[in-house]
Amino acid sequence: MKNKFVIRNKVLPIFLLLFSFFLFGLHTSSAQEMGIPVAAPISSAEAPAPPMNVVAKDAPNDNGHAIMVTWKLSADDGAGKNSVIAYEILRSDNPDAGFEVRGLVAAGTKQYQDKGSREREDKNYFPGQKNFYYKVRVKSDGTFSESEVSAPASAYGQWFHTGKTSIFIATVVFTFFVVMFINWARKGRKLYVRPISGIDAVDEAIGRATEMGRPILYILGLGSAGDLGTIASLTILNRVAKKTAEYQTPLLVPVADAVVLTVAQEAVKAGYYEAGRPEGYKEDSVFFVTSMQFAYVSHVNGLMLREKTATNIYMGVFYAESLLLAETGNVAGSIQISGTDQVAQIPFFVAATDYTLIGEELYAASAYLGKEPVLLGAIKAQDWGKILIMISLILGTLAASFHLDFIVNLFRIKL
Amino acid sequence: MRWQIPLLIVFLGGLFMAVQYFVPLEASERVYEYALDWIIIVGVFAMGLGLWSMFRVSVAKIQTKAPAWGFNIITLAGLFIMILLGLFSGIEEGKPFMSLFWYIYTPIQATMFALLAFYVASAAYRAFRARTLVATILLLTAVVIMLRLIPLGSISGFNQTVASWILTVPNMAAKRAIAMGIGLGGIATALKVILGIERSYMGKD
């Protein structure tokens, strides 16, 4: 105890000196932020063993603006003197001219990706036949030691991201299924589709609204026109519009996104044309409210209570507002049909609406209601997709159980 | 002109972006960023249509003296005041634009959100009835999870274990299966759009 105390007082002046140095930024940025004095030991600790075989390579699967540096941990990292705190990565395009610090990583780390800049003027712009040399400095309590200088490396961009191979193959295979089964359906093959409670409900609900002479409310959710859930919903809206046109039931479609507004108008208009009642289409039946979640909901809720809508259909992308809408619809005494691709919201729709299309059922419904047989081909493709998933799942789980990790790795994504 | 070209654009755009995802090259990155800007820019101009629709509907209600039409004046007032303030007095913190946001929008959105506390209760009361086996399962799991927050002496300990098992095993399985189904359905839908089979968004003429 006392002994330590003495050491401290010797150390103090050196320490303040160093600290003022790093305050005045005479040191490399990373070292500054860390507050690790770069030079002169502050305790008599001896330097840790240097990191071995430092290798610099072009970083794989990238845009050609990074170099990957790897090394073997210092013998004192987590072992030996267990005194390693950090590794500092230094780079130079001409070793004789000295090195600059590029990064700092915690002990136990074996690699560092030196990211360059995309700006040509920048000194960190890698592309071109520039050669870069690296060395790694291992830091301990005030002391450090350095590795050998690596062999030169330069950066290139790649044409294919090998880490995404599994995604690529899966996408190609599934696309093939979809195209194949759609042609298959084009040939007019009959295709069984199991009853989906929500689908028949749609037709009933429209009939009910007609009898009651009250409007139907169709909510596309808060998704953008680029969201898959919204697209699926548009097909259903198109079908609903066709029916309402036939029965001449008023249809209300408040939307929360300007692009969705335009596509929804088109889908509804198309519905009225298909029903042979273009004159029945009123552009303002599809109207924009506001893009902000709860403001939008507050208005739609008011609408339900005032218009006493007979049927509310919620299809598409929904967030926390799902239950706000569904409960208010209940108060208004509307029949409610829901479907969303937002896993977190399905429970609330299940609890608070009369019929719910669960996840994929939303897409199945859109294909089914779309009625063009071709669309049904997609349903078949989806089922084949599921079969593939199941087979790979069984294979992969067995493989994992018997530690055949190479099989599992076929499915892993390395970004 | 009216059909072929748009369908061609959808096809090429879709194909290109799908392939781009697998090409790390800088060129492909830049194209991706540029393409996303297209989306944003189209969205910006579309907003004009949105505001116009909003304006028309409100004005129509006022002209036809629809029930409670007076409130639509408030909507329009709010809209124009925000736009004028935003354009001419700036949108930095402390400007009236932001004050209106903080003292009108924020409390209302927070309260709408808070309404859920009531609706969760009423929905649970109405929906969680042991009508069928499936309904009973739904009800029981919900109750077990909610019981975590209720002190029941030694039972709580047991309940904790059950709850965390439910969350990590069946709940996990359900979430994953749903995700996969949604994935397949979504991709199929996207393909239908790209291949021009699904075109209800383009309307008729």
Add this chain to the structure above:
Amino acid sequence: METGEILWNGLAVFLTLCIFSILYKDNPFYKLAEHLVVGVSAGYFAIILYYNSFIPKVWVPIVQQHQWYYIVPTVLGILMWTRFSRKRSWISRYPISAYMGIGMGVAIPVAMQALILVPLSATMQPMGFTSLALFNNLLVAAGVLCALVYFFFSKEHVGTFGALAKIGIWTLMVGFGAGFGLTVMGRVSLLIERFIFMKDYFTNILGL
């Protein structure tokens, strides 16, 4: 609080109460708050769009940096406005189809990755009966399989297949129950926050 703040916060409290009043029934106060927030939020959003999207994506690139290739999307954007005319509105299909194409193309590989392969590979865990952990892995895998069976559309759910589908829907329901039960706490916290907000205001002005 000084007067300005008292008034502003007073407005906030008033609007809070207006919204809560919907719990009783629809009424003029709710209508007021509702119509006000619709206008204000739409205006707010439009202005934010103007400053964060129009200026940096259209004005700056074209007018200031002369990146002429930004004229293409801008022209497309302007074409959206052909919808103001009945006869020309079909032209708006061009921007819409561009929007759709890009959107769908981006979505496909992302969905394949995040919604299918990630959960799939995450489920590929060693399974067995020797330890609880291994057994749970087995149950998760089985649950996923059965739930997927439930989602089969082109095959009738009868016999063994139907039985698996049943187990599948049970699994899904457990998931939904859990999701519902977990949410209550968060929602209640939001309500607490509103109550405290109002309490603080009144204690403040009444100088309690």
Add this chain to the structure above:
Amino acid sequence: MAFYDKLMNLDRRYVYVAMALAVAVPLFIPFQVPIYTTPEVKSVYDFVENLKEGDRFLLAIDYDPNAMAELHPMALTITRQCFAKGVKLFFVTLSQNAPGLAEQLVSRMSKEFNKKNGVDYVYLGYKPYPALVILSMGQNFRISFPMDYYGTPVDSMPIMQGVRNYDDMKGIIAFEAGWVADSWIQNANGRYRAEVALGVTGVMAADYYPYIQSKQIFGLMGGLKGAAEYETLASAKERIASRGMKVQTITHIVVILFIIIGNIGFFMSKRKQI
């Protein structure tokens, strides 16, 4: 209509009123509800309770304002407990949004117990690169913190005399809203064998239970519930977490009660039909 029909079709407004009361009453009228305490929180409490006057203890305030509701009550209670026992506290923060709120905590508590800065406690302040700071502190606190938050050289402080690294601390409690928690486990405990316990947000809690079995942490407090448990164990006088927890408990009871009422009605009606 029959009684069971009433039970099944209560006006929703009754539910709303019940919920409103369930929130308002406990919020404004002080009373206690029992809180079931879990072993993982108890072990944190016991560890702190067994500290003796003059022992040194490290508290890492690593959460930012939006995790305050859950983690601040823990930090408050534990700081009080330590100061009351005359334990010497070392505060540090590794999140760039935390220094402010940590400073409030430290100054408020030190005033409350009139503790002297640099003697009874030291607030070392903030440095970036959490993993590196944690590692460097395993060697020597001075590497990352040559001066404290207020710019005083630490070696001029009595409390720092003879303090070099974790070996001189009885233990560490880290309050975490993110991945830094792992770094405390892997580096402070894994490399330097420091005794570490965690206070984490509710969502994180589940992920850290395994570390208790593997003895890498000696205790774990998860979210509002963990905080409330600790307040109960320490029979704290200020119980922020318990207040929130109280409301949660009661509202959850209300919801479940309504579910039960609905089902009683449902089953009665079924009996009638048979």
